[in-house]
Amino acid sequence: MSLFEDLQQVVGEEFVLSGEEATPFLTDWRGRFTGKALAVVRPANVEEIADVVRLCQQYVTPIVTQGGNTGLCGGATPGNKGDAVVLLTNRLNNIIAIDTDNDTITVEAGCILQTIQTAAEEVGRLFPLSLASEGSCTIGGNLATNAGGTQVVRYGNARDLTLGLQVVTAEGEIWNGLKGLRKDNTGYDLRDLFIGSEGTLGIITAATLKLFPKPQAIRTALLAIKDVDAAVHVLSVLKQGFGSLLTGFELISSFCIESVRQHLPTVKIPFEVNKSPWYVLIEISDHEDQDHANQLVEKVIGNAIEQGVVQDAIIAQTVQQSNDLWHIRESIPFAEIKVGKGIKHDIAIPISQVSAFIEQTNALLQERFPGVQHIVFGHLGDGNLHYNVGAPDGQEEGFLDLQKEMNTIVYDSVARFDGSISAEHGIGQLKKDILPDYKDEIGLALMRKIKRALDPNAILNPGKVISSVELY
Amino acid sequence: MSLFEDLQQVVGEEFVLSGEEATPFLTDWRGRFTGKALAVVRPANVEEIADVVRLCQQYVTPIVTQGGNTGLCGGATPGNKGDAVVLLTNRLNNIIAIDTDNDTITVEAGCILQTIQTAAEEVGRLFPLSLASEGSCTIGGNLATNAGGTQVVRYGNARDLTLGLQVVTAEGEIWNGLKGLRKDNTGYDLRDLFIGSEGTLGIITAATLKLFPKPQAIRTALLAIKDVDAAVHVLSVLKQGFGSLLTGFELISSFCIESVRQHLPTVKIPFEVNKSPWYVLIEISDHEDQDHANQLVEKVIGNAIEQGVVQDAIIAQTVQQSNDLWHIRESIPFAEIKVGKGIKHDIAIPISQVSAFIEQTNALLQERFPGVQHIVFGHLGDGNLHYNVGAPDGQEEGFLDLQKEMNTIVYDSVARFDGSISAEHGIGQLKKDILPDYKDEIGLALMRKIKRALDPNAILNPGKVISSVELY
Structure with a gap:
């Protein structure tokens, strides 16, 4: 028997795809990576995955x-x-249990993120992981990449939201770590080792996740500020004033909003973009009521304006207005596509260094590539920038050929500021080869030891995260 | 040269202790464990530790x-x-850096927890890790054991409060993971693997920790409730009403408070203990002001009383009254000592199962050991119980001989409720031998693989957490 036939026997013939049926799964959604496969299998449950x-x-x-x-x-x-x-994990799409007294939800890895958000909401709870692809990404993928998103400033990333995991090991054993406990000091933290390992140490098949009380009121505001230093200052003022009610803090350059205005005319932008060089989009989640939320937002933002750290503010008065403000932020990546080819960097910098980082790195890029456009936005509350670079006007041709050199300039700068070359997207194939240039080599050696210990034959997602060449 | 002489050369003669000088470090503070050592060394810094x-x-x-x-x-x-x-890490006691814009503090492993709390407070920030031994425990130990404490319900345990680590590996290399980043998805989560590994995978030498805004007002209240089910219900009601302002939620049986009253007469107890079988001590940290805190506490607790889930409440009106209420809680372990020899269990249970767990386990113990006393208190907000058992009146003699059998009854019950046999104290020597009875064996096998990979000669704290016999 061949592996293909063996797979058919284990998961059923109809769930072993090849040829045209398999094609959609061999290319990533942005079309950047394409590969080949012996087969695409769709097991029904954890036992079949282990098989x-x-x-x-x-x-x-x-x-x-x-x-x-x-x-x-x-x-x-x-x-x-x-x-x-x-x-494929997409047949493991059951919500296994919701426990409102324990504030936990237990789900299979193939559950769509939005399905989990909705299930939580139906029992009066919040599952706060929220990101652009939430309508199609799975929780298994969110955990494998330790996804971030827009509410990390308050609730943390995917890792912080997870209590327990079920994982199939490289040996095909099922590790049952599916516990709904907020404290468990019985040995090494296997959970967090599997989270973020991008399928290279084990296959996450289910998870027990934290739920939170559903906020009673949510308020959104767009603040005009004069520079990034001011944004960092505003963050500090708002953290003090709102405490843990501050659930979103997004930095946006006026260039980003101007791109949205020019290229996506259906997006409502109810202000004059060029009046301010930078904006901050903030969100508050209030556990009391609408009135309290209104009063607090007016008080804290009012103070910030009086102190001169915020120049101007648009406070959404309705859910629609709030959605409209978020829609501007979410439209930036689509506007970027219209602007032309861009070179993207998902990076993290200590918040106190973000301003200096942007200033210095912009200058270095301008020196080497005069006229490049700086498309800078991101989750400043977590020090996470989407520091993207667009071609100078009319010089699109061959721009992507500059990617390697440009990345080196940006990532070298990130390293000087003790930052991270991958804040929330992971390493995958994209950054695997440059990781050794930026990661502490003792840390890399520890990673390789762990990989060899848990997956000695390197069958789990080889060539991702850690270069196979270095491994053995 | 001998190892002793080599050590003297590396750290200096005066910092290699033996004989009487070494004695205090060979016994744990409770006098439960005593050992021997070749030498006690006090290196000055990370380089000397690596040496x-x-x-x-x-x-x-x-x-x-x-x-x-x-x-x-x-x-x-x-x-x-x-x-x-x-x-000993106690010479590594420097605060390396405080960054208020990044809300981080970087400290050496030998810093006393209270020193870090104070340093944070001096710059208007909160470092929320808080536990009974904070005046003498070190942050290195807190991280090695992933310490919990009284504010976990809001801020998480030591692991959740840590962004970066510096660690000396078993090879004597220095891993520089001392980053102040809230997002960093560049590879495996080494940080969380070292945290909670009790010195068996590496030696934590420094850490970058999260700071939070200092609350503007703190309110404490003691709630009388009719049973543990009601306590779980109250937790839910208060989480909804206070949101993330709820920073403490401690369950206390009236037996515990009565023991404090009887044996520690200097502790103020401003109520009639026996009027209620159970109490909950709660703490609220408000980022607005005293007035808001007062109004919110009155509203939320008032509602809970109206709904009948809380029978009665004492709301502290002054800082002194608040300290007095916490003093009752903190006096329980000392009252326990006066009551007589007790058998302690630091366990975690899904919050929704705590009531059933206590009922069933109490019954099992009474059946087997009639008359034993149940000393139950703990951090219910995290499902963490200190489920302790005292000798029946007048039957102290030989009570500790029952420990093994009693532990089996309690831990078997914990296992039936998908709980943990060590919520926040770790495994160490105490629970090493029973861990294999309660931990998923695939998980244990993974732990052993990691231990062998990172410490092949088993020189790091051998015989702790994982039994050496099983290891090789």
Whole structure:
């Protein structure tokens, strides 16, 4: 029997895809990475996943786990050899349990993020992980990449929202760490090791996640500020004034909003963009009521305006107005596409250094590539910038050829500021080869030791995160 | 040269202790564990720690790292062979940096927890880790054991409060993971693997920790409730009403408070203890002001009383009254000592199951050991109970001999409720031998693989957490 036939026996013929049926799963959604595979399998449950892994172990065949295929670094796309099995989690899409007294929800890895958000809301709770692809990404992928999003400033990233995991190991065993406990000091933190390991240490098959009380009122405001230093100052003032009610703090350059205005005319922009060089979009989640939220927002933002740290503010008065403000922020990546080819950097910098980082890095780029456009926005509350670079006007041709040199300038600058070259998107294939240039080498050596210990035959998503060449 | 002489050369003669000088570091503070050591060394900095580790690697000599010697499971006490080096971190007691714009503090491992709290307060920030031994425990020990404490319901445990670590590996290399980033998805989560590993995977030498805005007002209240089910219900009501302002939620049985009243007469107890079988001590941290805190507390607790879920409430009106209420809670362990020998269990249970757990486990214990006393209190907001058992009146003699059988009854019950046999104190020596009875065996096998990968000669705190016998 061949592996293909063995797989058919384990998961059923109709759930082993090849040829045209398999094609959609061999390319990432942005079309940046394309690979080949021996088969695409769709196991029904954790036992079938364990069976598939044991088979692949037997045939020493790579396994690439894929959720909603919404990753940004090619972590879920197979390589070019055609020797891999792509394992889809989308049939594991059950919500296993909701426990409102424990404030937990237990879900299978293939659940769509939005489904989990909705299930939480239906029982009067909030599951706060929120990101652009929430309608199609799976929680398994969110956990494998330790996804971030827009509410990290208050609730943390995917790792912080997770209490327990079920994982299939490289040996095809099922680790039952699916506990709903907020404290458990019985040994090493396997949970957090699997989270963020991008399918290279184990396959996450289910998770127990934290729920929070649903806020009684949400307020959104757009603040005009004079520079990034002021934004950092505003963050401090708002953290003091709103405490843990501050659930969103997004920095946006006027260039980003101007791009939205020019290229996406249906997006409502109810202000004169060029009156301020920078904006901050903030969100408050209030557990009391609408009146309290209104009063607090007026008081805290009013103070910030009086102190001169905020120049002007638009406070959304209705849910529609709030959605409109968020829609501007969410439209930036689409406006970027219209502006032309861009070179993106998902980076993190200590918040206190963000202003100096932007100033110095912009200058370095202008010196080397005069006229490039700076498309800077991101989750300043977490020090996470989307520091993107657009071609100078009329010089689109060949711009992407500059990517490598440009990345070096940006990432070298990130390193000087003790930052991270991947804040929330992970490493995948995209940054695997440059990781050794920026990661502490002792840390990298520890990662390789762990990889070798947990996956000695390197069958789990080989060539992602850690370069296979370095591994053995 | 001998190891002893080599150590003297590396850290200086006066910092290598033996004989009587070494004695205090060979017994844990409660006197439960006593061991022997070749030497007790006090390196001055991370480089000297790395040197010590390389020496011990060369001589294949065990290293037991010790902070404030306040652990509860013997994790920092050497074994009986006398072949180990005890490494004290207390000379690494510098606060390296405070960054208020980034809301981080970077400290050496030997810093006393209270010193860090005070340093944060001096710059208008809160470092929320808070526990009974804060005046003498070190942050290194807090991280090695992933300490919990009284504010976990809002701020999480030590792991949740940490952004970056510096660690000396088993090879005596220095891993520089001392970053102040809230997002960093560049590879495996080494940080959280070292946190909670009790010195068996590496030696934590410094950490970058999160700071929070200092609350403007803190309110404390003691609520009388009719049973544990009601306490779980109250938790839900208060989480809804206070949101993230709820920073403490401690369940206390009236038996505990009555013990304090009887045995510690200087502790003020401004109410009739026996009027209610259970109490909940709550704390609110308000970022607005005193008036808002007062109004909110009155509103939310008033509602809970109207709904009948809370029978009665004492709301502290002054800081002194608040301290008095906390003093009752903090006096329980001392009253326990006066009551007589007790058998302690630091456990976690899903919050929704706590009531059933207590009822069933109490019944099992009464059946087997009629008349034992139930001393139950703990951090219900995290599902963490200190489920302690006292001797029946007048039957102290030989009570501790029942410990093993009693532990089995309690821990078997914990397992049936998907709980944890160590919520916040760790494993150390105390629970090492029973861990395999309660931990998923796939999880244990993964732990052993990681231990072997990172510390192949088992020189880092051998015989703690994982039984050495099982390891090789």
